[in-house]
Amino acid sequence: MDRVYFKINGKKYSAGGEFSVDTTLNEFIRRHADQRGTKYMCLEGGCGACVVSVRIPGAGGDEDSTFSVNSCLVAIMSCDNWDITTIEGIxxxxxxxxxxxxxxxxxxxxxxxxxxxxxxxxxxxxxxxxxxxxxxxxxxxxxxxxxxxxxxxxxxxxxxxxxxxxxxxxxxxxxxxxxxxxxxxxxxxxxxxxxxxxxxxxxEWCLVNKNSKNILSVPKQMTLADGRLWFSANNIAEIFETLDKVGYDSYMLVAGNTSKGVRPIISYPKVLIDISNIKQLQSHYLDVNLVLGANMTLTETMLLFKELAESNEDFWYLQVLYNHLDRVAHIPVRNIGTLAGNLVLKNNHPDFQSDIFLLLDCAGAMVTLGKWISI
Incomplete structure (x- = not known):
């Protein structure tokens, strides 16, 4: 369980300790899968030359999800269970x-x-x-x-x-x-x-159809080539259990990793925890208020806002927020960039002009922080 497994144009690949934490999907596609149609350009998620299509098999009875990503922003260690299609694959x-x-x-x-x-x-x-x-x-x-x-x-x-x-x-x-x-x-x-x-x-316009769901399960821990530790958490408890074990001195929670496009990461911390598979953080619920999971992507948030604005008159104003979110970043970034990631970036860098922070602040939103108590 010390590797990630994925496919590129139907061919199986894996990555583990031979790679460093800053190895991107773009670099892997070009140098290791030898698929040079995917371009290497701005490395900031701004030009779109590196865009590829990703399909993630749904959990249980859920449908597969297909979306575009900027491969220059995605860490290769985040690609576990991904079915990736490049220009050569269509x-x-x-x-x-x-x-x-x-x-x-x-x-x-x-x-x-x-x-x-x-x-x-x-x-x-x-x-x-x-x-x-x-x-x-x-x-x-x-x-x-x-x-x-x-x-x-x-x-x-x-x-x-x-x-x-x-x-x-x-x-x-x-x-x-x-x-x-x-x-x-x-x-x-x-x-x-x-x-x-x-x-x-x-x-489907006779596009090439990919059928691959039987990919190995999520790894727990990897020691990467640069000495850093990469963990994959399946639930919130595992985040804190991991930190209790390795320490809280130098760590980073990884989801979409799109922030490196606007704030380059010069040096990564010692411990990185992939939280993109935690369904608890990707869900939402309604009581008196709308409660959003921290790890919801901007695309998921937009779709939810549009649905609620059309179906629930109490949330009519979400259409206004949807319209504004449609002008934030662009589609591949919104597909994997998360609410919490954006807000943390704003918190760490107050000069970052976050539309997400502004919209939530205008709507009177509150952030609830969780903590873990070891017994």
Missing amino acids: GDRKVGYNIIQRRLNHFFGSQCGYCSPGFLMSFYSLLHSSDGHLTEKDIENSFGSNLCRCTGYRPILEAFKSLAVDANPKVLQKIKDIEDIDQQICPKSGKNCRDSCSDKELQ
């Missing part, structure tokens, strides 16, 4: 390009091509995390996750908008291969999707 010359790759090409949405993998993987994740019925507004709103320095956004945006359920006919007329519109030609088989694919496959 289509190539050998197996055939899928429809989103072909659309980007048809709309001349690539010039130097450096940003293209990130754009494609952001859109790929968006398709898989939705019901497949994206509007032009949904697609345009997702563009805050990626930067392009040469082609300009219009051809890229039009390429992806051509797959929207409300696509503008003028945009569709720009597609060079008319068969893409009327027949939905499968990029893998070359056949008409409506004749050869199931309804589910057609709905």
Whole structure:
């Protein structure tokens, strides 16, 4: 139980004590999995060139969750049980390009091509995390996750908008291969999707489907190459049990790790505890008030706010908070960045301009701190 196990484009990999704590998913993908389509650029989660798609099998009867992440921000030790898809995993010359790759090409949405993998993987994740019925507004709103320095956004945006359920006919007329519109030609088989694919496959735009749930369980402890200790906690009690054992002098709780994008970590503490698997911290409940788990991601928080604003008139104001959160960071950061992580960063660095802190303060929110009493 001294390693993490994950997949990249369907191939099994593992990582353990041979890596240091600052080894990122991006570095592993490029140097160890030798998949160079995922780019290495700003290393701050700002440009989107390193975006990959992640699927995490649901616990018990829960559905799998698919989302995009900036691989430059994610510690490789946080990737246990992850099924990772890079640009190479959605289509190539050998197996055939899928429809989103072909659309980007048809709309001349690539010039130097450096940003293209990130754009494609952001859109790929968006398709898989939705019901497949994206509007032009949904697609345009997702563009805050990626930067392009040469082609300009219009051809890229039009390429992806051509797959929207409300696509503008003028945009569709720009597609060079008319068969893409009327027949939905499968990029893998070359056949008409409506004749050869199931309804589910057609709905998912014939994207490569990954089926992998049988990955080994979460490790307890690893001694990394730089001498630091990495622990994975499954519940709140294990956090304090670990700290009681190794000491409270130098430690860090790790979830999304997105804060390093705005506040680079020069030197990591001696002990790091991964809390991303603790379901207790990812839940919420309603009594008189709405109580949010500290480890809820910004994306999860937004979805909850939108749902409650629409279903419960007492929480109408959450729609206002949702609208503002939609302008915080961008999608891959919101997918793994947590409420507590943002507030702790604000607490440690008061000059950090935290919209999360501001919104919660305006709503009169209170923070409840837990403690553990050893018996």
